[in-house]
Amino acid sequence: MRKNTWAGVAAVVLCLSLTACRDTKTLQENEQLxxxxxxxxxxNGQLGNNLQTVTAARDALTKENEALKAQLRGRRTKQSRTKASTRKPRRS
Incomplete structure (x- = not known):
């Protein structure tokens, strides 16, 4: 009976030590996670800030692009009027 008792105690100690090792490993994994x-x-916070910066830059470029397009449209209408009035009929 003493052998069975010692075997049982040894099994309990072994199980507890394995459980403790598993708990230690789990704790380490939790800390890493x-x-x-x-x-x-x-x-994520940095990317959010970068997204806001890039969005603001895009909006500014869109406004600038629209302003340049408007200027270009104004120049085209002026140039077409000038060219139309200076055209001369070709001689054949």
Missing amino acids: KAQVAELRKE
Whole structure:
């Protein structure tokens, strides 16, 4: 009976030590995952800021593009009037 008792105690100690190892490993994995989540949140914030900056730049460029197109339209109408009045009939 003593052998069975010692075997049972040894089995319990072995199981507890394995459980403790698993818990330690799990805790380490949790800490690593928490660090990764924190890093991803930081990157997400930076990307959000970059997105706002790029969107503002795009909007500014769109406005500038529209203004340039309007200027170009104004110049085209002036040039076409000038060219139309200076045309001379060709001689054959």
